[in-house]
Amino acid sequence: MEQRTITVVPYNTAWADTFEQLAAIYRAQLGKLTTGIEHVGSTSVPGLPAKPILDIDILISQPADLPPVVAVLEQLGYTWRGDLGIPGREAFGRNDDGVPRDGSGTQWPAHHLYVCLEGCTSLKNHLQLRNYLRQHPEAVRQYGRLKQELAAKYPNDIDSYVEGKTAFITAILAHTGMEANALQDITAQNKATK
Known part of the structure; x- marks a missing residue:
């Protein structure tokens, strides 16, 4: 697998616009199969430096909704x-930069892109962290500095980068x-594998 350098860049207002364009495609194609589409992760928080990769959660209400959603996304x-x-x-991977193929x-x-079952821990994690950061500018500044420091310290080690953010994230989630x-599950899932 190709090793990519971790790059954290200043917040870009285009991230919100791109999310809205992508969400419109998902809504049009998925219709009532989804109960919501959320922009999560660092690119969803105004002012927060981030890796320039959007995180998107498509919500479903029950496991039986997954197979038809998978078919549409494929x-x-x-x-x-x-x-x-x-x-x-x-989780869903992209086959190339033209995905989603909307004909344009x-x-x-x-x-x-993720499909999340409503109420699952991962979705709660994403939404509670995003919503807290959107309301607390000082936490955004602290988290932005931490992300930049970790990217400089671990430019080619995504596992250590993620693990290095975990204590900050779980402290907010506990709050x-x-x-x-x-919180224990999140910490275990974010543990770097050496």
């Missing part, structure tokens, strides 16, 4: 990758009321 050019060890969150020929910016067992 028609758009995504590849279903399974839950990658995170229960309730299914657009080359889309990098993004991670927002996330259960202790969920």
